[in-house]
Amino acid sequence: MAPFMIPPAHHPAPQAILQEVFGYSAFRGAQAPIVEHVTSGGDALVLMPTGGGKSLCYQIPAIARHRGGQGVSVVVSPLIALMHDQVGALEEAGVHAAFLNSTLSSEQAQHVEREMMSGRLVMLYAAPERITNPRFLAQLESLNERGLLSLFAIDEAHCVSQWGHDFRSEYLALSMLHERFPDVPRIALTATADDITRADIIERLKLEEARVFISSFDRPNIRYAIVEKDAKPREQLLRFIRDEHEDEAGIVYCQSRKKVEETAAWLESEGLRALPYHAGLDAAVRQRHQDRFLREDAIVMVATIAFGMGIDKPDVRFVAHLDLPKNIESYYQETGRAGRDGAPAEAWMTYGLADVVNQRRMIDESPAGEDFKTIQRGKLDALLALAEATDCRRVRLLGYFGEDSKPCGNCDNCLHPPATWDGTEAARKLLSCIYRFHQNGGQRFGAGHLIDVLRGKVTDKVTQYGHQQLSTWAIGAELSEQQWRAVLRQLISLGHVFTEGEYHTLALADTARSVLKGEVQLLLRVPSVAPKKGRSTRVASGKTRSTADAPDLDFEAQQRFESLKAWRAEVAKEHGLPAYVIFQNVTLAEMARQHPHSLDELAGISGVGSKKLEAYGREILRVLDAI
Ligand code: ADP
Ligand code: ZN
Numbered sequence: 001m002a003p004f005m006i007p008p009a010h011h012p013a014p015q016a017i018l019q020e021v022f023g024y025s026a027f028r029g030a031q032a033p034i035v036e037h038v039t040s041g042g043d044a045l046v047l048m049p050t051g052g053g054k055s056l057c058y059q060i061p062a063i064a065r066h067r068g069g070q071g072v073s074v075v076v077s078p079l080i081a082l083m084h085d086q087v088g089a090l091e092e093a094g095v096h097a098a099f100l101n102s103t104l105s106s107e108q109a110q111h112v113e114r115e116m117m118s119g120r121l122v123m124l125y126a127a128p129e130r131i132t133n134p135r136f137l138a139q140l141e142s143l144n145e146r147g148l149l150s151l152f153a154i155d156e157a158h159c160v161s162q163w164g165h166d167f168r169s170e171y172l173a174l175s176m177l178h179e180r181f182p183d184v185p186r187i188a189l190t191a192t193a194d195d196i197t198r199a200d201i202i203e204r205l206k207l208e209e210a211r212v213f214i215s216s217f218d219r220p221n222i223r224y225a226i227v228e229k230d231a232k233p234r235e236q237l238l239r240f241i242r243d244e245h246e247d248e249a250g251i252v253y254c255q256s257r258k259k260v261e262e263t264a265a266w267l268e269s270e271g272l273r274a275l276p277y278h279a280g281l282d283a284a285v286r287q288r289h290q291d292r293f294l295r296e297d298a299i300v301m302v303a304t305i306a307f308g309m310g311i312d313k314p315d316v317r318f319v320a321h322l323d324l325p326k327n328i329e330s331y332y333q334e335t336g337r338a339g340r341d342g343a344p345a346e347a348w349m350t351y352g353l354a355d356v357v358n359q360r361r362m363i364d365e366s367p368a369g370e371d372f373k374t375i376q377r378g379k380l381d382a383l384l385a386l387a388e389a390t391d392c393r394r395v396r397l398l399g400y401f402g403e404d405s406k407p408c409g410n411c412d413n414c415l416h417p418p419a420t421w422d423g424t425e426a427a428r429k430l431l432s433c434i435y436r437f438h439q440n441g442g443q444r445f446g447a448g449h450l451i452d453v454l455r456g457k458v459t460d461k462v463t464q465y466g467h468q469q470l471s472t473w474a475i476g477a478e479l480s481e482q483q484w485r486a487v488l489r490q491l492i493s494l495g496h497v498f499t500e501g502e503y504h505t506l507a508l509a510d511t512a513r514s515v516l517k518g519e520v521q522l523l524l525r526v527p528s529v530a531p532k533k534g535r536s537t538r539v540a541s542g543k544t545r546s547t548a549d550a551p552d553l554d555f556e557a558q559q560r561f562e563s564l565k566a567w568r569a570e571v572a573k574e575h576g577l578p579a580y581v582i583f584q585n586v587t588l589a590e591m592a593r594q595h596p597h598s599l600d601e602l603a604g605i606s607g608v609g610s611k612k613l614e615a616y617g618r619e620i621l622r623v624l625d626a627i
Contacts, residue, residue: 010068011039014060021063021093023587023609028053030213038151038187039064043210045157045202046189049217050333051314051340054189055086058153059123061187063095066122071148074140075125077155078168079309081290083125086312088577090123094611099125100136113139119148128159128170137180149184152177154205156309157188161200166309166333171204178206186210192333194401217332217401221339222347224393225412226386228486228525229352233322234263236350238270240320241300244346248317248548249293252302253334255323255358263322264302277303294578308334313578314341315549315585321349324359327379328386328400341586343549351387353447353489357499360492384493389413390420390525423524424515426479426487427496429454431512433472434497440470444505451484486524491515550589560624561592567623571616582616583607595624 014035018024027035030046031053038044038061048054062073077083083099090097098112098121115121117139130136143149160171177186188205202208230236237252252267254260257278267274273296275289293301294313301307305325319338325331331349339345363376386396392407392414399405407414433454437445443465452459453467456474467473476484488506491497496512499505514520550561565579565588572579587607596602599617603610608617 011064012067014039014064017060017063017067018056019609021060021095021609021611022056023603023605023607023612025606027056030215031056034187034213035060035064037211038185041185043185043207044187045198045207045210045212046187046215047198047213047217048189048191048215049219050191050336051219051342052191052215054155054191055312057189058151058155058187059090059095062123062151062153065150070150071119071146072116072121072143073123073151073153074131074149075123075153075155076128076131076174077125078127078159078171080127081287082312085294085578085581087123087125088575089581092575092577092581092612092615093609095122096120097123097125100130101127117143119143119146128168128174132170132173132176140181144181144184149181152181152184152186154186154188156190157201157205158190158192158197160204161197175204175206191336192329194329197329217398217403218394218405219336219339220408220410221342222335222345223410223412223415224335224347224397226349226351226393227412229350229355233350233352234266237263237320237322238267238272240348241267241272241318245318247298249298249313249315250300250318250320251308251316251334251337252300252320252322253325254302254304257304259322260302260304267300267302272300273298274300274302277301277307279304279306295572305330305334308337311337312340313337314580315343316340316345317343317548318346318348320347321351324349324351324355324387325383326359327376328383328397329379331383331386332397332401339548341549341584343551343586345548349387353485353492356384356489356492357504360499361504381493381495388490388493388525390418390523419526420523421526423487423490423522424518424520426476426483427491427515427522428518429472429476430484430487430491431496431508431516433470433475434506434508435516436470436472438508440465440467444500444507446499446504446506447485447488450488450506451481454484455479455481487522490522490524549585550592553589553592557592557595560595561589563623563626564588564591564620567619583612591620591624597621597625 018027029052030048034044034046034057038058046054046057058073058075065073080101080103083101087097087099096115098115100109100112104112116124140149154174156166159166159168160174161167186207188201188207190201202210227236241250252263254263257280260276260278264274264276275292277286277289289301293299316338319335321334325334335347338347359380363373363380366373382400386393389396390413393411394408395405409415430450433450437443449461452462453470453473454476456477458468462468488497492499496509496515497506498509500507515522553561568579568582568588571582575582584607587605590605590607591602594601594605596605599613599621602608602617602620603613
């Protein structure tokens, strides 16, 4: 490299901005090269897991370029609900930012536009439909002519792809940014994209020339667990929450609106603070519930997948699934909302035969074309394989995204290797029984009756159809009903058996032949009964409990932590912002632990930037010393 190839002198060093504005001492993972590349005008596609620190990848270049006289950065973000908090967080850190969306009055909007057009604004957040609005485009053109349009950041970039899990047609129009503003650098970011989605993003956003930064998808602080559904899944859920996550914030995903409402009401009746969230609720109610989830401690949000996109609450301690997600991308995305702050968190799912049947049926019955359905089926199969796995969940999960890894030591299968049994023989019995039904008059039956016949249980239906005469009558009395369900679930997961019609009657796929011939071995997990105890630090000695984001505080530090939280709650309320925007729990815990006695000492704590030090430093020292 030539000796004079130093970064352009007019950009302040990103590292200095990181410390001064955000109070962090070092970049994480790939942040440093990304920030460097984008600050100096390069295009980038960034794939980084949730919690990896994507925001800084465009915020720091935006600040650096603004200080270098290059004007305003435009951040495209799909959720208007979130812009308010993101902008609030930047302003708290002393960065001039604003958003434009339909919640503003026309005076407010005009004020923002003036700030933008003068070039004073560092970052402007806007929804994609705003960007393509002709009037707004004209403003961008005018800024650009004056050299004051600095950067486009496109957040949640997977929304541009049909293959992604959250396609939004408004994102398609963003392809014109490159044509209209070829000299303005662009950075697109996403936390989920398999190969097809990734290629699609590059093509649709015309990012062929962009540098691609792919981080590991691993979320080491998330512990994965998938348990077998018993007769009362809600109680399984409650036990999980009570045993592992009492008084912590979490999200519970259900498939239907009705189930969301029922589950939330039931958890509430059990003494938890649970709120429902789904697209059928009144917008004001939804907003209120989301606000409470963000702003209060320890709320359990029971939701359909309508909830969560872009929720950047850092201290969500668990995500639970009462129903199977659509595919691994959705599972990864939804579970990824836990533990953004890096402290231990848990992804828990309970899953059973009905889930498999439901998901298969939803694909079969969807109006989509056959090609699309084939892809969806393949994706579902991968998820089912993850659920049935007897080896490391993380290895499988990362493997799906093309990453090799070693057994993680932080999933249910690593921590408590499940016992397995060879279900090959059982599978053959089950398949022949379906085959006999078929031969015997072409009649089809569902799982319940099949298992009754296998186990030799005399019922009205058995008598009615004369099934005691079948050669497969009572050939499987050695297995329990639950074991038979596991065998069937596995066979459906693997596609050897499929279900049809309203009554989910069972039929054999062509591939069943290979199992019947004994060419395929079926290893099944022995269902675990007791819920697994996870963290050992849950209950600290005596009166105080440590939480995952504030572990190992001694009694006095714990008291300081509580006082700081109380102080923060007041500030947050006054500013109309979620508490974590003022300071995150991890930062408050560090203050409580280190107990600084001067502004200088306080400034050394991670998460304390210069603006916050100036605004709150004295207050914090007062709160700390008052104890
Ligand atoms: P993402 O958007 O990728 O999910 P965020 O940008 O919300 O992630 O960052 C996740 C968390 O990590 C935030 O709490 C953020 O403050 C913190 N963080 C990001 N980068 C750093 C860093 N270099 N040092 C310390 N904390 C960081
Ligand atoms: Zn593992």
